[in-house]
Amino acid sequence: MRIEVAIDKRCARLLVEDDSVVLHLYPAANVAYLTYSEAQYSIVYSQRIILYVFRLLNANRSNKKMLVLPVFVTLLCLVYISCSSLLSKACFQYLVQCRRLSSAIRERFLAYRYLFNGTSIIEDKYRKSAHEPFKIMTPEGKITMITSQRHIRELDKAPRHVLSLHAVAKKPKYTMHGFEWKDQRGIEGTGFVRALRSLLTTRLPQLIPSLKGGVQDQVATEISNEKVLKNGWRRVPLFAASKRMITRLNCLVFFPRELSEDPSFVKAALEFPEDVYLAAETIRILPRNIAPFIAKLLTHNHRSTSVMYEYLSPLVKQRMENAATGSGDYNGIQADDCVQWLIDTIPKSEVWSVDRLVGEIMAIWYGSLHTLAIATTYALVDLYSHPEYLASLKAEVDGPLFARFETTATGLPELDSFLKESARLSAFESTGIRRHALEEFKFSDGLRIPKGTEVSVPYRTMMRDDEYFYNALTFDGRRFLKNVTGPESVEKDSSMLSEPSDSWLVWGAGRISCPGRFYAVVVLKLVLSQILTGYECELEEIKGSRSVQWRTALIPKASITLRMRPRAKD
Structure with a gap:
């Protein structure tokens, strides 16, 4: 198998010649194009994956060992295409191009990841928040996390x-x-x-x-x-x-x-x-x-x-x-x-x-x-x-x-x-002072808690x-x-x-x-x-x-x- 990589400012191309496969990565557009057996499929990836593969290729064009990941991505695409033979080409193209479907799947994945890593997710978000409010996705919806004393006092005084x-x-x-x-x-x-x-x-x-x-x-x-x-x-x-x-x-x-x-x-x-x-x-x-x-x-x-x-x-x-x-x-x-x-x-x-x-x-x-x-x-x-x-x-x-x-x-x-x-x-509990919004609530600085969502304080990480x-x-x-x-x-x-x-707290x-x-x-x-x-x-x-x-x-x-x-x- 001969592997060839071509990179310019906008695109990275990975050629796997024996299989007639070319993978084009466009980080700016958040899109990958896969050419396989004279058919082209547009695959919408998360921007993080596209950028990661692009930078990996750019940094290691001469190092074939570092190309394992992009080759693996290519083979995954091949397997996916093979398994989709029961679907029409039009149906397959529609599914892989649908950004909303991709986004929804990603959100549900993050929501269910919360079940097994809730504390770690909260700690990571807290470190990145610079003590500003942040949101956590859960299977039941979003929880707004607040950390300032002003927000906590207003939360305590909010009507029941x-x-x-x-x-x-x-x-x-x-x-x-x-x-x-x-x-x-x-x-x-x-x-x-x-x-x-x-x-x-x-x-x-x-x-x-x-x-x-x-x-x-x-x-x-x-x-x-x-x-x-x-x-x-x-x-x-x-x-x-x-x-x-x-x-x-x-x-x-x-x-x-x-x-x-x-x-x-x-x-x-x-x-x-x-x-x-x-x-x-x-x-x-x-x-x-x-x-x-x-x-x-x-x-x-x-x-x-x-x-x-x-x-x-x-x-x-x-x-x-x-x-x-x-x-x-x-x-x-x-x-x-x-x-x-x-x-x-x-x-x-x-x-x-x-x-x-x-x-x-x-x-x-x-x-x-x-x-x-x-x-x-x-x-x-x-x-x-x-x-x-x-x-x-x-x-x-x-x-x-x-x-x-x-x-x-x-x-x-x-x-x-x-x-x-x-x-x-x-x-042993990461959050406290948790409240459910029976009506929309607005803090004095304009922060809104929509009806049906929750607000809480990540006190474990604060301590x-x-x-x-x-x-x-x-x-x-x-x-x-x-x-x-x-x-x-x-x-x-x-x-x-x-x-x-x-x-x-x-x-x-x-x-x-x-x-x-x-x-x-x-x-x-x-x-x-x-x-x-x-x-x-x-x-x-x-x-x-x-x-x-x-x-x-x-x-x-x-x-x-x-x-x-x-x-x-x-």
Whole structure:
């Protein structure tokens, strides 16, 4: 085969003589002409490919080895032409010349690429944006990303009937026993916020003893379930263990003892968030006419959802009847759990059905479990990836500050700082403060969010930017300790993990920040403190990335393993 290349300012010609093929590349016109067996076909490529091949040919005309790519492109064209023999020439020419079809295919490819590389796409766009708004293509449409403090403040102040938080995730119709949120939520949606932010937070000191005991028992159970290795080590799959741990602790807070100690209910509660997530993603991706069937198949006919509903429905019904008669008793015991707090905070002007309240409970459960389990996993990975902090952190939780934490649910400043740094560098969600436009919204500078699209903040990438945090890509477990020496930066304004700020958007911003954040911080501190004081641990080497990307989430790999053994008593 003889290969000949001819190049001028406008065109590159690649001749493969034996096959009577000539490929003409015109970068400026974004077109390639292929001459084959005396027939000419016009192929519309993306400009990036045309320019790349053109420059490659221009730079390597004397180097035949570097011509592999253009030859491969030519052969691809030949195969494509051969396979199109069943089509008429007119039909084939029409298809390959149709720019709209090419553009649509490319857009769909980029949209579905987002499913598996969402975080990477956002990071790349952010670096190129120079802190200006940018758009991300997803299978459902475009999301506008904003990063300026002015835009974030305006987003927070936008009317709820225009930019809605709940409309972002309003379609659990086939995933949570038919429960469906409204696009807008006003006074009727404030009950669960008060239940978590006020009632749960004020009870944290009373809950800490049972939560601490739950951590100790669950860690011992996880270790005892694994085989004993040399020197007493046991290999614990970290993410799976964290999910079981958080399920147990959340059950202690959410439900009465007879449910939190029922193996069938606990198993369903553990599986429920993953089943809902799997079903929801199936429904979002697949055509509507088959999505419900596939979702049922993947979740065993929503088995975990049905089990939770069957347990919760009679409980909620009896509790609501007791509330109507002025009695807070349940089986002779004064009810004091999340179920009861939600009942007690139902707006007086609203009439909620049993199904409605069960739906709210299951929705809150879904949000409270998987996020906290992932945060726990990454916190432990960071802890044992940076052993230089182990001694000082253990000294803090072994000292008098832990007693203060147990009585106030606050304190342990070094552990707090370490967890905050873990949340900053190991944020498992790339975006936050996400809103769906029920109507077109216009920012003060003219930026428009069209109706039916979404707007969000890429806070994970922002927290890894030197403009917001000094030496941002370096893990510094004491970064948020007050009165530390070092370069001044915005993170010195606050050291508490639970406090949202303009530069700390993990919990949201302004009017809508996570109501359960105080509980989450207490759980994280309890888990790390009990493992620090009770066990020796080593993180096994993680090969490659420690996470799997799905949309904007970074989910820990199931293969992450922590070797554990009881600490020798002094």
